[in-house]
Amino acid sequence: MIxxxxxxxxxxxxxxxxxxxxxxxxxxxxxGVKVRIDRMGNVVATAGKPGKLADAVAFTRTQHDWIVKQLDKCVQAERFTPGQVLTIAGLSVILAEKAGVISPRLVDGQLITSGDEATYARRIERWLRQQALKALTKETDAYALKLGFTGVKSSLFDAKGRWGSCTPARKAIRYSWRVILAPPSVLSYLCAHEVAHLRHPDHSPRFWAEVTGLYGGDYRPARNWLKTEGQNLFKYQ
Structure with a gap:
């Protein structure tokens, strides 16, 4: 036996x-082996000697939920407030306030609504969720059709540290609404990634080849953006 x-x-x-x-x-x-989050928010897996690093990696995989929770704490929560500048679907937008405006509206680069601190933030988030679902559904349907899938259900979720999930048996895909604050190329990559899971429920070479075909080119810059910059978007709560 080998x-x-x-x-x-x-x-x-x-x-x-x-x-x-x-x-x-x-x-x-x-x-033994252990995993920790350092002061800079980096995940560090430690072993007593080099030969045990593989065990440290294996142990770290079992601690995913704990790691995500700890990383969430590293990102200081931030509410949407007047004066903030956001990038929404690739456009620079200033959050503004005007008395009497209940439903947010985008006018000349300003997203306008009203309300006390909590109400204002809630109205902005609700509007962002609506825009996210529209954009994600459009991209998802287009990619799914390329693979011969119809009736795919797109929805939003609020899991911290996760951008998307796919349940092939139900043709259901869930996304983090915060991706609307990422560059459009990143949103497109995320949709291609999750749609590819309808056919390949893994991360095999065939899966990545499918992502490349759907995305229409090199997806790695978009994937890297999510890894290096995406975590910062989870501060919006």
Whole structure:
């Protein structure tokens, strides 16, 4: 019988976990393996010696929910307030306030509504959710049709640290509404990614080839944007 070899890692390596990256560290004083979030919000997996780094990676995979919760705490919550400048669907928009305007409206680069602090923020978020669902549904339907799928249900969710999920059996895809604050190319990539899961419920080479075909080119810049810049969007709550 041929023994399966564990992946080889070195001190200082970085492992891509999708929603975040994990830095590997060797500490001779460490007992067993552990994972922590440092002061800068980096995920660090530690082992007592290099030969145990593979075990540290395996252990880290079991701690995904805990890691996401800790990363959420690293992002200071921020409400939508008048005067903020947001990038919405690629456009620079200033949040503005005008008494009596209940339903937000976009006029000359200003998104206008009214209300006390909580009401104002809630109205802006509701409007952003509406715009996100429209854009995501349009992109999703177009990509799904390319693969021969119709009747795909797009919806929004509020999970922190996750951008999307796909349930192929139900032809259901859920997205984070915050992606409307990302560049349009990133939103398109996210839709291509989740639609590709309708056919490939994994991250195999065939899956990534499908993403490339749907997206129409190199998806890596958009994927990297989500990894490096996307976490900052979860501050809006």
């Amino acid at each position: 023994a399966l070899l564990k992946p080889s890692y070195r001190d200082g390596d970085t492992v891509d976990f999708g929603a975040y990256r994990v830095k590997l560290a060797v500490n001779p004083r460490a007992r």
